[in-house]
Amino acid sequence: MQPWQAVDRPWGGTLGLGARPALVVVDLMRGFTDPSLPLGSDLTEVVRQTNQLILEAERRGWPVVLTRIAYPEAIPETVWMRKMPGLRTLVEGSPATEFDPRLIRPDGAHVVTKLHASAFFGTSLHGRLAQAGVDTVVVTGCTTSGCVRATVVDASALGYRPIVVREAVGDRWTDAHLQSLHDMAAKYGDVVGLREILARSADRAREGQGV
Numbered sequence: 001m002q003p004w005q006a007v008d009r010p011w012g013g014t015l016g017l018g019a020r021p022a023l024v025v026v027d028l029m030r031g032f033t034d035p036s037l038p039l040g041s042d043l044t045e046v047v048r049q050t051n052q053l054i055l056e057a058e059r060r061g062w063p064v065v066l067t068r069i070a071y072p073e074a075i076p077e078t079v080w081m082r083k084m085p086g087l088r089t090l091v092e093g094s095p096a097t098e099f100d101p102r103l104i105r106p107d108g109a110h111v112v113t114k115l116h117a118s119a120f121f122g123t124s125l126h127g128r129l130a131q132a133g134v135d136t137v138v139v140t141g142c143t144t145s146g147c148v149r150a151t152v153v154d155a156s157a158l159g160y161r162p163i164v165v166r167e168a169v170g171d172r173w174t175d176a177h178l179q180s181l182h183d184m185a186a187k188y189g190d191v192v193g194l195r196e197i198l199a200r201s202a203d204r205a206r207e208g209q210g211v
Contacts, residue, residue, distance in 0.1 A: 012186050015161040017200040018135035022063040024119055024155075025050055026141030026148050026169075028103050029068045031089060031096030033142070038086045039096070043142055046170040047102050049194055050140040053168055054104045060201055063132055064109040067119045067141070067151075070097040080116065117150035126158055136161040138197060139189075140168035145176035152189050162189030165197050 028047055034040040057064050070092040081087045089096050099105060112123050120126050129137070137160045141148055148169050152162040164184055171177035185191040192200075 015136075015163070015190050017163065017197075017204055018161050019204075020133045021057075021060075021136040021138050021163075021201075021204075022065060022129055022132070022134040023053055023057040023138045023140070024065045024067065024125075024151065025054070025103070026067050026119060026139060026151055027069060027143075028066075028100050028141050029096065030098050030100055031069070031094075033100040034096075037096055038089050041170070041172045043100075043170045044102075046140070046142060046168055047100050049165065049168040051102070051104045052194065053138065053140055053165060053197070054106060056198060056201055057138075058106055060205060062138075063129070063134060064106050065112055065119070065125065065129075066099065066103075066105065066109050067112045067114055067125075067147075068097060068099065069115065069147075070113050071115060075115070078115070117147045118154040119147070119151040120154040120158060121150075129160070134160065136163060138163045138165060140165050142170050143176075144169045144171040145173075145180040146171075149180050149184060152184050156188045163197060164189055164191045165194055166191055167194045 028050060031037055031039050033043045033047060035042050054064060069090045071090055073091055110128060112119055112125050114123050116122055137155045139148055139152055139162055148164065152164060155162040166181065181191050
């Protein structure tokens with residue numbers, strides 16, 4: 001049992017899967033998934049598990065969003081770049097900004113190019129999801145303590161139910177990964193295993209068919 005799961009603790013409720021989920025795949029691009037690049041680490045398993053969710057999203061008709069970070073060459077230095085100089089390698093057109101070649105990219109997937117950690121900050125993502133009637137964002141990708149967490153926090157603030165799939169997110173550091181999963185589960189969204197989200201998806205589909 002986690003600390004927030006004690007019956008006398010006022011946090012860690014369950015949000016569940018809403019009526020209209022979308023899959024948001026955060027930054028599974030070579031800059032982060034190729035260990036030979038400055039910001040990269042081995043996220044092979046994260047890509048593999050995310051691919052299973054992309055196939056499930058296609059099967060269920062969920063919108064699929066793929067995010068990436070790519071900076072125009074002429075962009076002024078941001079505070080984030082000062083703190084994390086490796087971001088300067090993510091210049092539009094460089095191999096680091098390409099999606100991991102192992103990642104499934106559905107024909108109908110919407111690509112969001114962002115300049116900050118959250119998939120929502122400074123992008124059109126909220127408007128697009130709201131227009132599609134989305135009430136739940138199933139989040140995968142990297143890094144758990146960075147762009148995934150920022151996306152989940154903003155999703156919650158904007159009124160979506162965030163669901164993080166445990167096996168489909170990753171980080172460079174295990175401690176940061178685990179702490180961020182604990183924190184998100186306690187305060188911002190559901191953190192579930194792949195089997196659980198697939199089961200929830202199947203149950204929701206059966207409900208929709210009146211089974």
